[in-house]
Amino acid sequence: MSIIKNDFEKMNITKIRNSKNNKKLTVITAYDALFAKLFEEIADMILVGDSLNMSFAGREDTLSATLNQMIYHTNAVCTGAPKAFVITDMPFGTYINKDEALKNCIEVYRQTKAAAVKIEGGADKADIIKHLTTNSIAVMGHIGLMPQYVRSEGGYKVRGKTHQDEKQLIDDAIAVEKAGAFAIVVEGVMSNVAKKITEAVNIPIIGIGAGNVTDGQVLVWSDMLGFFEEFKPKFVRHYLNGADLVKEAVNQYRNDVQDSSFPSAEEEY
Ligand code: KIV
Numbered sequence: 001m002s003i004i005k006n007d008f009e010k011m012n013i014t015k016i017r018n019s020k021n022n023k024k025l026t027v028i029t030a031y032d033a034l035f036a037k038l039f040e041e042i043a044d045m046i047l048v049g050d051s052l053n054m055s056f057a058g059r060e061d062t063l064s065a066t067l068n069q070m071i072y073h074t075n076a077v078c079t080g081a082p083k084a085f086v087i088t089d090m091p092f093g094t095y096i097n098k099d100e101a102l103k104n105c106i107e108v109y110r111q112t113k114a115a116a117v118k119i120e121g122g123a124d125k126a127d128i129i130k131h132l133t134t135n136s137i138a139v140m141g142h143i144g145l146m147p148q149y150v151r152s153e154g155g156y157k158v159r160g161k162t163h164q165d166e167k168q169l170i171d172d173a174i175a176v177e178k179a180g181a182f183a184i185v186v187e188g189v190m191s192n193v194a195k196k197i198t199e200a201v202n203i204p205i206i207g208i209g210a211g212n213v214t215d216g217q218v219l220v221w222s223d224m225l226g227f228f229e230e231f232k233p234k235f236v237r238h239y240l241n242g243a244d245l246v247k248e249a250v251n252q253y254r255n256d257v258q259d260s261s262f263p264s265a266e267e268e269y
Helices: 013-018 033-039 067-080 098-111 123-133 147-153 163-178 191-200 242-258
Strands: 025-029 045-048 086-089 116-120 139-144 183-187 205-208 216-219
Touching (some): 033 067, 045 067, 067 086, 067 098, 163 191
Parallel strands (some): 045 086, 086 116, 116 139
């Protein structure tokens, strides 16, 4: 018996756009078929985030993720969750100009069943996003704290603390919307500014570390399920103590092996 209330509705671009002011959107990352299947009929969208480079590959930041890795993981997610609206994060260096961006997004569309791609950048990337959307690529924007800018910015910095930055962020959101994006992730932004951004555009704003004023939320699965032990950002809520549960279970397994209580008679041929 399922413990989940099944009001699942398969999403598409129109439904996502229409959810503005109607329904809060729940977005979660996934990198493999196993977890994607668990999230499929609960989340509105699954993001194959380049955060996989950190939580899955153990790297320090997202910058060394490659297009082939994103394609590999997107295929795993789409296979595990065929009904999900899956978004592929375009990794660092794959959308440095309009032609490169279109070539690489077409590669994602050709090799996977992703419904959309995500691009980090505001007004500075508007011409690239416009080129993609006019060539039939569905684009989710990503503004505010942008992890792919970590080395050039000298760290992860909460945005929107000055009047000037607030104006920049609102201009970014408007530019990305005008370029044809169907939704925008707003990360690491003061909640009062996130509210103004949400009110400034007609497409859903999906927040992460931006308060509860946005049109939806996104979280990295391994953060919200408590598997990532090194560090817990202020904006993450742990819905499970995954790391403790796994370690307890594996420890129990080891004890059972050592005292020969596993496998039991019922577990043998
Ligand atoms: O890579 C990622 O998982 C993301 C989310 C944090 C929005 O971009």
